[in-house]
Amino acid sequence: MLWLAGILVSLAGNSVFYFALGWAASEHGGTVAGLTLSAITLPRVLLLLLGGAVSDRFSARRVLIAGDAAMLAFSLILAAVAYHLGAPPVLLITAGIAVGVVDAFYLPASGSMPRRLVGKERLPRALSLRQIGGQVVNMGGGPLGGVLVGLAGLAGAALVNAVTFALTLTVLVVVRPRHHVPPTRASSLLKDAMDGVRVAFSHPVLRPGLCLTGAAAGLLLPVLPLLLPLLARQEQWGAGATGLAIGAQGVGMVAVTAVVVKRGPMGRPGLLSASALVLAGLGVLALALAPGVAEATAASLVIGSGNGMFSAHIAPLILTATPESHLSRVQAVLVLVQSLALLLMNNLLGTLADLEGPTVVTVACATMLVGAGLLGLTSGPLRKDRTGLPPRSDSVSTPNT
Known part of the structure; x- marks a missing residue:
């Protein structure tokens, strides 16, 4: 619980800081805003596999401590510079690069920590609890960031971010993994990184699990932030109605995840993950064809339920199926698959929506x-996996003869 509290504090700081960075960049126009966001994404994508290899070789906890210490120092420097110079484009792009580089090492290590801290049987509940906390933090991060930026600008947001990194750093110094994972000892970090890709896409459960994750990232995640506003403008629903539909998605997602936190997995995780994408797809279809706000809100609730069911079961499935020697590297592959799918599809879907209209594109998604x-569902290993479920007794007793 202490580690979870530290992670949520860090997420809150990041949410506020990302809002502040984007807001400051938007003052200089779309080009600078795009460059600032790309400055975060590009180094993260390029260095993720290396970051996972470093974490598996030198300890995930050490990587997290080093990342928090680096971002604490950088945030303090950024706050001082922004206080005196404001937010010129070069400072914003530099900040984006720093965040992206640290994220490339931090995200794989952070993603592997639950497996190092709790037993496999407790992973679904632990990850679901983190997901609920993250949803709550994200819902409050934007409004809080808006208030803070209005009062203190980028310098104030950077200072708050520094405080959250200091708190998270303190937690990481105190918390120690309960399950020791021996570090890797390969000939080079590059070979380590490529071995992570090999393991991820040769494993009978990880391969289809990662493919489903990529499909969700590219086809489901862009629907509400990208396609729903376009649909709303086309149907003239208004900003308030659009916000209501997005909120319904969050309600559906949190509700399903809360059930997993309380009762554990709902069933076989691979089977439910694949079925959840079908449910979410039907919700997206209903959204595309919704004649009014009420129907769109109901459809968003279905989308959120499918998304929540998918996330609550695919994450522990992948983390548990991963060999202990490759925990951070497979997490790096997971984040890379999500990032590349989201980058590609955000741009592709936006362009297609301009050409064919948002309804056609949403139906295609x-x-x-x-x-x-x-x-x-056609993958036997994925469909039959029983991660997080009690062992099944198939034995039948026979009478003594």
């Missing part, structure tokens, strides 16, 4: 989501 879920 729904169709491909349902197809991906059904394809996932």
